[in-house]
Amino acid sequence: MNDLHAPVLRWYDEHARELPWRSPSATPWSVMVSELMLQQTPVARVLPVHEQWLERWPTPASLAAEPAGEAVRMWGRLGYPRRALRLHAAATAIVEHHGGEVPADHADLLALPGVGDYTAAAVAVFAHGxxxxxxxxxxxxxxxxxxxxxxxxxxxxxxxxxxxxxxxxPRDDADAATWSVAVMELGALVCTAQRPRCGACPVADACAWRAAGHPAYDGPPRRGQAWAGTDRQCRGRLLAVVREADGPVPRPRLDAVWPEQAQRERCLASLLADGLLVRDGEDYALP
DNA sequence: TATACGTGGCC
DNA sequence: TGGCCAAGTAT
Structure with missing residues (x-):
């Protein structure tokens, strides 16, 4: 144990949020679903979707048995809907290659669609210890x-x-897992990107940044995420129409939500290429 | 390695 | 008020 372990673990024990995927009864699948949903997405928005998802698809096999479009619809407005497709594909791969059980090895996890280095580590650690x-x-x-x-x-x-x-x-496996989730939680609740709450930090006395007087970031400029008028916004609008419709959507209803034809065509084509939409004659639908 | 990829809340 | 940010991945 180093000097940071004890105060961080104690802080976590006292301040950690109770989240469904941290419950002792949470399954590896529940943890994996949460990790995909939490990619670039705040906890508050994940909570209700995760609950509905696990209620409907309590196992990888139950999700794999349904069309991918059902996953896209259930994904709702979480954002980055290709994650829904990847989670569905991962469920299929888990059924085919891992007997329906979420694997525990980092390399096996990394081979699953939508699972990168972070998510593979998170599932290996938080779901399997x-x-x-x-x-x-x-x-x-x-x-x-x-x-x-x-x-x-x-x-x-x-x-x-x-x-x-x-x-x-920490040397012990269980302590190491708790340490990782504790540091994550500390970053999420106290050592935040903006307005860090150093007064509530269990390791403030050991913090080099605080000791240096909180010097501002001076690295290379970080590009913001363009939004208005971008393909991302266009794709979001188009997919939302289909996702919220009861059945296949006639083309004019898509044309109505984005005025610029060239961009609309390009985005529709990319949604088809991604497999987020399928075309059925003059209509568009979820896969 | 740089870029594309959704959505919405916050100050 | 609009830029920043949120448990990244794929290419």
Whole structure:
């Protein structure tokens, strides 16, 4: 145990949110579903969808048995709907290659659609108790501040950063898992990107960033996410029409939600290419 | 490695 | 008020 473990673990024990996927009765599938949904998406918005999802599809096999379009519809307005397709494809792969059970090995998880390095680690650790570093944006920000004395972590993860995160893990598997979720929670609730609550931080006294006077980020400029008028907005509008319709949608109803024809055509084509929509004559529908 | 990919809440 | 941000992945 290093000097950070005890205060962070104690803080987590006292302040952690009770979330369904952290329940002792949560299944690996519940954890995996939560991780896909939480990618770039706030907890508050995931909560109701996760509950409905698990009620309808309590196992990978139950989801794999349905058309992918049902997953897209249930995904609702969570955003990045390709994740719904990937989760459905992952469920299918789990049935085909893992006997319907969410695998525990990082490499097996990484091979599943929609599962990258972070999610593979999160499922291995939080669903199966494996000992593995979990590096998400929260953990990276906490490490950057406490250990490096900078406001934000670099854009990409280096080998050194990963090795340090692994070195920081408590020796015991269960403690290591709790440590990872605790650091994530600390980043989500206290060591936030904006307006960090250093007064509530269990390791404020050990924080290099605080000791340095909270120097502002001075790295390369980080690109914002363009939205208005972008293909992303257009795709979102088009897919929302089909998702919220009872059946196949005639083309004019799609034309009505986006004025620029060229962009509309391009986005419709990309939605078809992604498999988020299928065309049936003059109508469009979920797959 | 840089970019595309949804949505909505916050200050 | 609009830019920033939220448990990333795929290409």
């Amino acid at each position: 494996r000992r593995h570093a979990v590096l998400d944006t929260n953990v990276r920000r906490v490490h950057a501040r406490v250990l490096d004395g900078v406001e934000l972590a670099p854009q990409s993860v280096t080998r050194a950063e990963r090795e340090r995160a692994t070195d920081l893990l």
